[in-house]
Amino acid sequence: MFELLRRLFPGSEPERPPDDRHLVLEREQIVALLMRASRHHVLFSVRLPAERNLFSTALLGIYDEHQFIILDELTPEQGHQLLSEGMTLRLSGRLEGVELSLTTRLLEIRVQNGVAYYKTSLPESLDHRQKRSAYRIPARSSGISFHALRGKGLRQILRGHVNDLSREGAGIILAEEILLYQGEVLPSCIISVPGEGEISFSLEVCFCSRNPQRRVTRVGGRFKMIDPVSQQKIRRCLNRMERAQARRLIGA
Incomplete structure (x- = not known):
């Protein structure tokens, strides 16, 4: 970009x-x-x-x-x-x-x-x-949904949307208040990207911040266990978002 x-x-x-x-x-x-x-x-x-x-x-x-x-x-x-x-x-x-x-x-x-x-x-x-070694692109308006399964026997399903995205990780807004621990790995995550379909990966939690007023949780994480096909889908998605962002800058 x-x-x-x-x-x-x-x-x-x-x-x-x-x-x-x-x-x-x-x-x-x-x-x-x-x-x-x-x-x-x-x-x-x-x-x-x-x-x-x-x-x-x-x-x-x-x-x-x-x-x-x-x-x-x-x-x-x-x-x-x-x-x-x-x-x-x-x-x-x-x-x-x-x-x-x-x-x-x-x-x-x-x-x-x-x-x-x-x-x-x-x-x-x-x-x-x-x-950050990779620039994160705002993704709030892209409609990318997020679902994850929390491991360690908890079998807890997490739902939310992608707030920002990069080649190396993502910022997530979860639709509930929940405490995730730094270094914790969510073993099974899926984001649904318009035009690309579902992308699966594991996510290592880098930080977690709860917002009691909005009853949401902000999570930042790094991709783990992501296959080359999913990485390629993320790159294509980022390219589209970069072009859209550039068009908005030109029109500003």
């Missing part, structure tokens, strides 16, 4: 793929992400108030029932000397290539066998963002 827009509007710069930024507010998702970060031994950079230097730490434990987490001793060691209880810590790291950041409050400094560790508050939110 960028090449087409460049020809239509000489001298203009193509739109860059946007940052897929998601503020995680659901406590279950926050805990699940922190558990994944702990299992993957994510190294977090730590920013302290009024301090220009960055320090490093790692997650040692997540205690959801008591609403606190445990962090390893800061390195370099002078960071430990700067800490005081009640201080706000800002952490950022990369979980499986995706930027993950959070804010937590230092509750208690502890030392065991000469090694310090920190009890801090369970964060109220996480900022989870990823640079």
